[in-house]
Structure formats: structure tokens, C-alpha cells
Amino acid sequence: DRLSREVRAAQAEAEGRALLELAKGILVERLQCGPTQAARQLAELTEQAGTTPLEFAVDVINQAARDRMSEVTNAFLAAT
Numbered sequence: 001d002r003l004s005r006e007v008r009a010a011q012a013e014a015e016g017r018a019l020l021e022l023a024k025g026i027l028v029e030r031l032q033c034g035p036t037q038a039a040r041q042l043a044e045l046t047e048q049a050g051t052t053p054l055e056f057a058v059d060v061i062n063q064a065a066r067d068r069m070s071e072v073t074n075a076f077l078a079a080t
Contacts, residue, residue: 016054019054019057019058019061020042020053020054020057022057022061023042023056023057023058023060023061024038024039024042024057025038026060026061026064027041027042027060030064042056042057042060
């Protein structure tokens with residue numbers, strides 16, 4: 001049981017790191033900066049928003065997904 005909990009915790013931690021890295025990558029693309037600057041921006045924006053880094057990363061990812069969906073939808077509408 002203990003080992004199972006530890007495995008789940010390790011998986012959750014790895015998934016959290018992956019989400020943070022994805023959000024950082026989005027900021028690199030959006031801000032046209034390097035990974036170090038994006039990490040600083042992520043930390044500053046997280047603090048300003050008053051959320052956890054993981055919560056803020058999820059918000060960044062969700063916003064990027066909505067923006068991309070809008071691009072695809074607009075391109076489709078323009079083509080039809």
C-alpha cells in the first residue's frame with residue numbers, strides 16, 4: 001500500500017513537472033525569449049496571480065489551446 005502511494009505521488013510529480021515545462025515552452029514561443037527568461041516570467045506571473053505554479057501552468061496551457069482552436073476554426077470558416 002505504501003509503495004503504491006509512493007508510485008502515485010512520483011507519477012503526479014512527474015506529470016506536474018511536464019505541465020510546467022509545457023507552459024514554459026508556450027511562454028518561450030509567445031514572448032520570443034529563452035527558457036530561462038520564460039521560467040522567470042512563469043514565476044513572476046504565478047506570484048502576481050496568487051496561484052500555485054502548477055495552477056498557473058494549467059491556465060497558460062488552456063489559454064494556448066483555446067487560441068489554437070480559434071485559429072483552426074477561423075481558417076476553416078475562411079476556407080468554406
